[in-house]
Amino acid sequence: MKKTILFSLLIVLTFITGCKSDKQLTDYVNPFLGTATLWEPEDLGYVRKMKARTWGAEVFPGASLPNAMVQLSPVTQFHSGSGYQYEDTVIYGFTHTNKGHWNLCHIPLLPVTGTVTPSDYCSHYNHDNESAHPGYYQVFLERYGVNAELTSTLRCAFHKYTFKPEDDKKLVADMTRSNNRVKEWGIQKVDDHTFSGFQDGEGKMYFYAVSNYKVKDIEQVKDDKHEVSVVDFDESKGKEPLELRIGFSFVSVENAKMNLEKEMLNKSFTQVRNDANTVWENLLSKINVTGGTEREKGIFYSCLYRSFLWPALRSDVNGDYTDVKGDVVNEGFRYYTDPSFWDDYRNKLVLLGMISPDVTTDVIKSITDKGEKRNGYMPTFFHGDHASVFVAGSYLRGLRDFDLKRAYNLLLKNAMVPGRGGRPYLDEYIEKGWIAEKDTTDVPTWDEYKAAVTKTVEYAYDDYATALLAKELGDKDNYKTLMERTNNYKNLFDPGTGFWRGRIDDGSWIADFDPYYPYYAYMYREANAWQSLFFAPHDPEGMIALYPSEEAVEQKLDSLFTEPWRGYEAHNMTGFIGNYCQGNQPDHSVPYTYYFIGKQEKSQAILDSIMGHYYDMGADKLAYSGMDDAGEMSSWYVFNAIGMYTYSPADPEYIICVPLFDKISFTLENNKTFSITKQKTGNGAGRKITGITYGGEKVDGWFISHDQLEKGKELVIYTE
Numbered sequence: 001m002k003k004t005i006l007f008s009l010l011i012v013l014t015f016i017t018g019c020k021s022d023k024q025l026t027d028y029v030n031p032f033l034g035t036a037t038l039w040e041p042e043d044l045g046y047v048r049k050m051k052a053r054t055w056g057a058e059v060f061p062g063a064s065l066p067n068a069m070v071q072l073s074p075v076t077q078f079h080s081g082s083g084y085q086y087e088d089t090v091i092y093g094f095t096h097t098n099k100g101h102w103n104l105c106h107i108p109l110l111p112v113t114g115t116v117t118p119s120d121y122c123s124h125y126n127h128d129n130e131s132a133h134p135g136y137y138q139v140f141l142e143r144y145g146v147n148a149e150l151t152s153t154l155r156c157a158f159h160k161y162t163f164k165p166e167d168d169k170k171l172v173a174d175m176t177r178s179n180n181r182v183k184e185w186g187i188q189k190v191d192d193h194t195f196s197g198f199q200d201g202e203g204k205m206y207f208y209a210v211s212n213y214k215v216k217d218i219e220q221v222k223d224d225k226h227e228v229s230v231v232d233f234d235e236s237k238g239k240e241p242l243e244l245r246i247g248f249s250f251v252s253v254e255n256a257k258m259n260l261e262k263e264m265l266n267k268s269f270t271q272v273r274n275d276a277n278t279v280w281e282n283l284l285s286k287i288n289v290t291g292g293t294e295r296e297k298g299i300f301y302s303c304l305y306r307s308f309l310w311p312a313l314r315s316d317v318n319g320d321y322t323d324v325k326g327d328v329v330n331e332g333f334r335y336y337t338d339p340s341f342w343d344d345y346r347n348k349l350v351l352l353g354m355i356s357p358d359v360t361t362d363v364i365k366s367i368t369d370k371g372e373k374r375n376g377y378m379p380t381f382f383h384g385d386h387a388s389v390f391v392a393g394s395y396l397r398g399l400r401d402f403d404l405k406r407a408y409n410l411l412l413k414n415a416m417v418p419g420r421g422g423r424p425y426l427d428e429y430i431e432k433g434w435i436a437e438k439d440t441t442d443v444p445t446w447d448e449y450k451a452a453v454t455k456t457v458e459y460a461y462d463d464y465a466t467a468l469l470a471k472e473l474g475d476k477d478n479y480k481t482l483m484e485r486t487n488n489y490k491n492l493f494d495p496g497t498g499f500w501r502g503r504i505d506d507g508s509w510i511a512d513f514d515p516y517y518p519y520y521a522y523m524y525r526e527a528n529a530w531q532s533l534f535f536a537p538h539d540p541e542g543m544i545a546l547y548p549s550e551e552a553v554e555q556k557l558d559s560l561f562t563e564p565w566r567g568y569e570a571h572n573m574t575g576f577i578g579n580y581c582q583g584n585q586p587d588h589s590v591p592y593t594y595y596f597i598g599k600q601e602k603s604q605a606i607l608d609s610i611m612g613h614y615y616d617m618g619a620d621k622l623a624y625s626g627m628d629d630a631g632e633m634s635s636w637y638v639f640n641a642i643g644m645y646t647y648s649p650a651d652p653e654y655i656i657c658v659p660l661f662d663k664i665s666f667t668l669e670n671n672k673t674f675s676i677t678k679q680k681t682g683n684g685a686g687r688k689i690t691g692i693t694y695g696g697e698k699v700d701g702w703f704i705s706h707d708q709l710e711k712g713k714e715l716v717i718y719t720e
């Protein structure tokens with residue numbers, strides 16, 4: 001049945017039963033938002049010439065609980081972001097882990113009928129027969145006439161496959177394939193109703209699957225291109241759906257069985273689906289919004305949902321996990337994957353701490369455990385070193401259920417001791433106060449260099465975050481050293497051009513300098529010079545003072561948002577306002593720079609434009625302007641839509657902006673609920689803030705502290 005018919009029936013039933021007011025917050029969530037790719041030049045900002053598609057948000061539409069071990073989602077193309085792209089037309093299987101970074105996608109399974117061809121078993125599908133809801137995914141597989149429904153718990157997956165009654169039921173397990181290189185795998189029948197196995201690719205994931213149909217045998221089928229495992233079921237014709245309850249573990253098959261028995265084994269599909277919906281409803285209800293359009297609420301709650309899918313759980317119900325040494329241990333906390341530090345330290349990890357503090361502290365315990373056992377350095381991600389910001393911001397917001405001294409010792413080594421596993425090029429940074437770049441010309445966008453400018457300014461901020469912890473622990477000497485280094489961001493500022501610019505070893509500026517040209521890692525990380533402006537969250541006043549006047553800063557900012565993109569094609573840079581790029585993270589805090597020169601309303605004009613145009617783009621209105629990066633893009637929207645942003649996430653405070661909604665109710669980790677109210681007092685556009693009060697008292701400046709919010713009062717933002 002077509003979606004439109006189903007939707008019409010739903011409207012009629014809602015009218016008849018009078019339950020329109022019973023709409024849940026999960027009903028606002030569209031798990032397909034972010035799954036589409038941008039194609040049109042007006043959305044991309046350039047005319048496509050590359051054969052490869054540009055990066056979308058790279059998110060998955062399948063079933064998961066918040067920060068769960070299992071993400072049960074379709075794969076339409078392996079080695080493609082999350083594995084799912086909305087414009088694709090076939091499904092290869094349903095996998096059980098996901099992040100959206102071209103990795104994971106463990107253990108692909110697909111229901112099939114008839115004779116299986118290993119290199120050609122995928123099925124066409126149609127979006128008219130596909131649906132998703134938090135904790136639930138459904139699609140009709142046209143090739144096999146199978147309706148697939150999926151739901152999950154923290155560590156388990158429930159597959160429900162409705163075949164045509166006359167068909168024998170089979171299952172393809174494509175154990176040799178995932179988004180990673182599969183090092184090793186295994187699958188075997190355990191008993192009449194059970195099969196188990198493992199796949200080793202970015203972690204060795206074990207599974208224990210229980211079927212409602214008897215398992216006849218498991219056959220290895222291969223041709224000259226590929227090999228798959230085919231699970232055949234005995235006497236499987238009939239109307240009864242094939243139901244698979246599967247437990248997972250990164251420790252052992254035995255633990256996978258234990259997880260299944262504890263979380264799912266005796267539950268029906270409907271029970272598990274309803275439980276998943278309840279979990280998501282409880283999380284989403286931490287932030288209730290009033291006012292705004294249905295579209296805005298849909299984007300808001302979809303973004304809030306998307307913000308809580310990573311980091312992912314890696315420990316079992318009994319607390320067992322496999323550590324970085326490969327040992328099975330149990331330290332009494334839940335073990336998680338590393339956060340996507342270069343991306344979500346900016347905002348998502350703060351949001352995680354505000355709503356799920358227990359998860360946050362266990363993530364800090366996890367990265368501390370990894371750092372101590374691996375090499376004595378706190379884990380880093382991609383090219384940066386931002387666990388310092390995460391730990392400092394969490395601790396200073398009152399999250400204390402972790403050993404700060406242990407975490408600090410690792411972070412201090414990251415900041416002070418050059419070595420493999422810590423900050424790249426730290427020796428240069430310590431010696432010079434900046435990192436030198438190679439003196440060369442005509443660098444292709446994708447060539448890999450040091451990203452020396454980006455590293456220098458970001459290390460200065462990491463030093464600030466680590467210094468905050470040194471102060472808390474009374475480490476005066478290191479506090480002084482680190483605070484002196486927080487000014488290093490100034491060392492690559494070129495007053496002649498007004499840009500942060502690369503230097504070569506002798507200190508002279510790189511001559512081949514075009515501020516419009518985007519690089520992957522030459523001087524700037526995934527950015528050009530325009531997008532690398534104004535990053536010193538710890539020292540905005542000092543940053544502004546580098547320019548001859550506030551008027552010069554305003555002119556530079558105005559030019560950033562109005563100078564047109566020069567048509568350069570880089571598939572990780574899309575969604576432009578002038579040369580500002582909402583589709584990638586480096587400049588996400590830059591619009592707030594207007595605050596520090598007395599032009600807050602100009603900042604709000606940019607924020608409103610971004611929220612209004614860059615989160616449901618493309619022909620299907622299902623594309624972000626760029627990659628979500630494990631929730632950073634989504635969290636950016638959540639914060640700005642409620643009227644505050646983590647301008648300096650290491651500091652326990654938020655810069656206040658104009659909310660998208662009229663009123664917001666936010667329940668924090670201590671069950672204190674504060675509210676945010678927007679009051680328009682003039683005839684203007686409502687972008688200029690004329691006053692701020694909290695609990696009836698005037699707020700001086702633009703920031704509100706986390707301690708204040710914990711008092712559970714009303715923040716009123718007056719605009720004109």
